[in-house]
Amino acid sequence: MTTRRDRGERGALRLDPRLIIGIALIAGSTFGVWTLVSGLDDGVEVYVARGTLASGTHIQVDDLDTESVRLGASAEHYVVAGDFPEDGLVVARTIEAGELVPDASVDATDRAGLATVVVPSRGPLPADVSTGTRVDVWTAAETEGGGYEPPTVLVSGAEIAGIIESEGMVSSGGTSVELLVPREKVAALLGALASGDAIDLVPARASGE
Structure with a gap:
């Protein structure tokens, strides 16, 4: 069953x-x-x-x-x-x-109209200055009495292409800055360097400020 x-x-x-x-x-x-x-x-x-x-x-x-x-x-x-x-x-x-x-x-940036000029810095660079920063180049001519004339802006909004730190025993201990400068301003900047003018780099103000 x-x-x-x-x-x-x-x-x-x-x-x-x-x-x-x-x-x-x-x-x-x-x-x-x-x-x-x-x-x-x-x-x-x-x-x-x-x-x-x-x-x-x-x-x-x-x-x-x-x-x-x-x-x-x-x-x-x-x-x-x-x-x-x-x-x-x-x-x-x-x-x-x-x-x-x-x-x-x-x-x-159109770099065809720019030239690189190396500018020695007279002192430490501001903390907010680095490669790519735009700076105004201020210059002051030295007077016969050892002083300086009122500073003026020689180049506005120059871009920093590089920062060169001096090294080695023969270095002066300063810092140099590679600037991208309009070609029409190169002669004036080189002249200021050759004359021993005081040159300072100041961060440029952003447009609109």
């Missing part, structure tokens, strides 16, 4: 262990492929020259296209989409059509 227990055992679903293992392998393989594809799609949007951009050209974001590329750590060397200044950029070296726009090939 067939009991209710026997009928229940025959009707129960029996899962083959091999089927369970197969399902697990398929799921794992699918997840692995998805992870690989996701990893390959880690491109970053960078700017690309729509046409050839000659050195000295002032460009706006409309002059560029964007393209998603995989650059890894090298992405920091290119202009990333969204990082374009509203005032535009100046091309420092020619960028060919279709070329990614390198950071080193553009600048916020």
